[in-house]
Amino acid sequence: MTSHRSHWHILGAGAIGSLWASYAVKHDLPTTLLLRSDERLSQFKMAGGILATLAGSAELLPLAAESCEQNGPPIARLLLTTKAPDSLSAVASISPRLASGACVVLLQNGLGVREELLKLRPDLQCYHAVTTEGAFRPAPFQVVHAGRGRTLLGGGSNDKALARELSVGPLVVTPDPNIEQALWRKLIINCAINPLTALYRCRNGELLDNPQALQQLHGVIDEALCLAPHLQLGDVFDGLREQVLDVVANTALNRSSMLQDIESGRRSEIDYITGYLCRVAEQHGIAMPINRQLLEQLKALPGQ
Ligand SMILES: NC(=O)c1ccc[n+]([C@@H]2O[C@H](COP(=O)([O-])OP(=O)(O)OC[C@H]3O[C@@H](n4cnc5c(N)ncnc54)[C@H](OP(=O)(O)O)[C@@H]3O)[C@@H](O)[C@H]2O)c1
Structure with missing residues (x-):
């Protein structure tokens, strides 16, 4: 049952972004990774996708990916998984593609990015997600799901729908009206x-x-x-x-x-x-x- 699912773009193809993208592709959530440059995109294509170790064994997952340096279709749902200090410049690089009123879920540690993003784009609907999932990146375009955790999402009126969409396989996202x-x-x-x-x-x-x-x-x-x-x-x-x-x-x-x-x-x-x-x-x-x-x-x- 995936017909209700929107297309998600994931900005920040590191450990957490690749983890979500890997489970998304395995569970039919339409997802595109956004890589910082054309050069990174070429390297990604050479690698053939993400080598994901999700439950002990590694498999190469051919995910859809685009470069932040290129124009592309509008983005209505963005999962932001850069580290906090990189967030503003990363979102600025794709801002022309972000649809007016797009939903942006900040899945990262720290606080303060939401305020910065809303100064750049007051029209965005910014949500926060907090996760205790554990992942690491042994090499570029590789990810290991190292520890199971839980993920909470909240910050706006659409949190139930977004949490449902971002729940893929064992990554269960729970809406939390008290996300603060x-x-x-x-x-x-x-x-x-x-x-x-x-x-x-x-x-x-x-x-x-x-x-x-x-x-x-x-x-x-x-x-x-x-x-x-x-x-x-x-x-x-x-x-x-x-x-x-x-x-x-x-x-x-x-x-x-x-x-x-x-x-x-x-x-x-x-x-x-x-x-x-x-x-x-x-x-x-x-x-x-x-x-x-x-x-x-x-x-x-x-x-x-
Ligand atoms: N890893 C975990 O287990 C874990 C658990 C809970 C919370 N978190 C939090 O989740 C967030 C992400 O952590 P992470 O471990 O996934 O970090 P990470 O592996 O360093 O990944 C960050 C990614 O952001 C990308 N990036 C940076 N600037 C960019 C730009 N301008 N355009 C496009 N992409 C850009 C980097 O790209 P390049 O590869 O090109 O440099 C990198 O792939 C952090 O806030 C972290 O504290 C992580």
Whole structure:
């Protein structure tokens, strides 16, 4: 039963974008990958598609793809899976193709991109999605589905239909009328874990063995809890400290994406994680010395 499904374009053919595109093609959701340049598109065609390892064994999936440098048919549904700092320039590159009032689902970590996009294109219907699916890209145009999770989508009146459309195979997307709460919880978890793993160049679990890092981790959470009453999001931060510590323990062997970005000199998502938290805190007149120091330390690293 796919007749109700619209055509989706996926912008950001990395781990998460390729994961969704791979399941989409296997489950008959009409999907086109948008690659950053004609050169990338040629490389993609040479590779023959995406080599996807979804449930243990790899298979080459010949997905439809287009270059952001070329014109093409209008885009009515966009799944944005670039990293946060690349989002604005990526969407700007395809803006002439984005239909007026197009639905854009931001499936990425961090906050602040929605506001930037709506300044560029106030007509867009921007939704947020939060996922705990895990994927990595061993090489360009390859993806491994490394961990099953869950995905929430919300932010507008069409969230039920969009969630249904983007549910492909085991990637189940659930509409969430309180998506702001999920976004904030994820933001604080990221604020507590990612910058510290990048700063101490350690795996998530090693934060628990480093007294200085652990003290900072609790400090990040204490500061975030001071902001809670100002956000009018109900009991969103209840149990947050326990949740952060659970995530650290459950992902003890993981190297965070921020650590990987810093180590490879790529721009990290710090401005959209700790940076976003500090900006909102400032608007409410709340000091966040520990988060601000982490932000400054991360921003001083090469490539940031
Ligand atoms: N990976 C996970 O397990 C996971 C889980 C939860 C959340 N997330 C979040 O999901 C988001 C995506 O993560 P990811 O791991 O998929 O990142 P990724 O592998 O680095 O993929 C990002 C993709 O965006 C593309 N891109 C960047 N600028 C572009 C532009 N101007 N035009 C077209 N494409 C552009 C990159 O293209 P090139 O290949 O050409 O550089 C890359 O393929 C992040 O916010 C991340 O924090 C990831």
